[in-house]
Amino acid sequence: MEMFRKLTIAEIERLENQGCTSSGWEQVEVSEGFSADYICNTRFSGRIRLGAFTKEFILPGGMKKHSGIYYATLHNVTVGDDCCIENVKNYIANYEIGAGSFIENVDIILVDGTSSFGNGVEVSVLNETGGREVMIHDRLSAQQAYVMALYRHRPELIARMREMTLRYVQSVLSDMGHIGRNVTIVDAGYIKNVRIGDCCKIEGTSRLKNGSINSNSYAPVHIGVGVIGDDFIICSGSSVEDGVTFSRCFIGQCCRLGHTYSASDSLFFSNCQGENGEACAIFAGPFTVTHHKSTLLIAGMFSFMNAGSGSNQSNHMYKLGPIHQGILERGAKTSSDSYLLWPAKVGAFSLVMGRHVTHQDTSNLPFSYLIEQQNTSYIVPGVNLKSVGTIRDAQKWPKRDARKDPDRLDSINYNLLSPYTIQKMLNARKILENLAVVSGENSDVYSYQSGKIKNSALKKGLKYYEMAINKFLGNSLIKRLEDTDCSDVNAIRARMMPDKPYGEGRWVDLSGMIAPKKLVDELLDDIESGRTDDVRTVNERFADMHAHYYDYEWTWAYGVIGSWYGIDPATITREQVISIVEKWKESVIQLDRLVYEDARKEFSLSAMTGFGADGDKKERKQDFAEVRGGLFDSNPFVQAVLKHIEVKSALGDDLISRCR
Secondary structure, three states: OOOEEEOOHHHHHHHHHOOOEEOOHHHEEEEOOOOHHHEEEEEEEEEEEEOOOOOEEEOOOOOEEEOEEEEEEEEEEEEOOOOEEEEEEEEEEEEEEOOOOEEEEEEEEEOOOOEOOOOOOEEOOOOOOOOOOEEOOOOOOHHHHHHHHHOOOOHHHHHHHHHHHHHHHHHHOEOOEEEOOOOEEEOOOEEEEEEEOOOOEEEOOOEEEEEEEOOOOOOOOEEOOOOEEEEEEEOOOOEEOOOOEEEEEEEOOOOEEEOOOEEEEEEEOOOOEEEOOEEEOOEEOOOOEEOOOOOEEEOEEEOOOEEOOOOEEEOOOOOOOOOOOEEEOOOOEEOOOOEEEOOEEEOOOOEEEOEEOOOOEOOOOOOOEEEEEOOEEEEEOOHHHHOHHHHHHHHHHHHOOOOOOOOOOOOOOOOOOOHHHHHHHHHHHHHHHHHHHHHOOOOOEEEEOOEEEEHHHHHHHHHHHHHHHHHHHHHHHHHHOOOOOOOOHHHHHHHHOOOOOOOOOOEEEEOOEEEEHHHHHHHHHHHHHOOOOOHHHHHHHHHHHHHOHHHHHHHHHHHHHHHHHOOOHHHOOHHHHHHHHHHHHHHHHHHHHHHHHHHHHHHOOHHHOOOOOOOOHHHHHHHHHHHHOOOHHHOHHHHHHHHHHHHHHHHHHHHHHHHO
């Protein structure tokens, strides 16, 4: 702990000669290495503690400034070593400022009374009129927020979660603000009741009020020009710039908000991006992205989502107000000018095109298209399984996880195929088969809830889902047996026995984290009973579920292998293993071929329209190849698909040969 001493008479005289005043010099304390050389025209009041000023800052353009305090008014402030504070128009009050911080040309920075710095603010997410409020705090994860918002059918659970959050809020209450080490605050306006973490940069910001900026040296936060924010938490690695306005918002790790984006009563979790448009009462799970000025996201829950330009939703039907909500499950996309009338629910990895006003629920038909034709909503089941865009998305998300903070709040599972999506495909096959039986196999169109499914789409959907199920179960089996002596059937059976008791039954997606519902329910029971009563412990439990995902996945796959293939895994034979692997190999190759053909469309002559503007067909192709990195056969993604077919074929052949 740093030791402080009183000022000497000589130091007081030196400070007064340099234009400094104090309401009581006896309340000013300094560190042992203190020198009065670099404090000029400064007014002190209340309790003041000053460090040593020895460092010189080198600013952009080569300008140098020595640390110290110049033309400022400080009240109840501790200034760490080697800070530079200059040109404070009003004053800084009730703050501890960490070593190496640079504060210049600011209006006012103060804490007024006792503050929780944004912790405990209630965000009316999904339902603007209330009822699903999430109480934000520094340790809020996407999983915690999901339970708080959606598990309102368990009021005792919600009450317990509020209690533990309020305990955390009590732990951060203070009448002193904190500005961390190596912080930069320049050309800023009004900053009140804001806690600022290490290495944060605040440049040209208009107003920040009642919030926490949880920046650190691993993942600094940047707040830019013209930003206005009230009642907020901003997590490590995020940037909020260029005229963004937000109120009652949680901005998670490595989010990017910019270009005059506006948001109110919304939650943004890891790696979200928002530009130009507007968000109101949304639950933006990991990798929710919206870039367009004409896009409004309102009262919806999203994750791994990309909103097309002009995407819009209505959260009330002009009767009882904005009380309706919608869910786009993980990976869902909206095309340009799409519209959804809430309430509605769109299945995982689906594409929404056109306007839909009939309250769709395609949650049990994942990887589908929801298309409007002549004011009617048509569903094309499973077609996104063969989309090159879906595969590209699955590859890009883990690469775009920008989190560098070792303390990661959100647990994120990137798997395209998982027990969560495969269980929906199993449900989808039953739904489609029942439609065919009830309405007749020769019907031109089938009605499903508020939508229509064409005969050809239904038949293809059954095929796509079957291939995906075979692919997932085969993947799980091959991975399980990769180091097993497959010539010994007893070794196969022993290896196939699950290691974990959890995994059977229904799985859920808690805004990015996929887990067995039974395991989630056990945690929620522990919270409800008081056995788990700390926000950090809740996060640790979720992180532990996430860490053991593949163990639980195999337990689920083990049971489904039995029912899907009509065998008993406990008495499986080598011939049955070979049969499963052959079906897997066939399905993988078929799906990859479909993706390959879908990619080919991107290289058709029609796709080259606008290339080689003043040339002939040959020059158009050459221009296209230069811009797009080659023609079809040399495209890196296309080559990766062919390589995938080759590698997977070899993997299957290897296991088959080992079994034989």
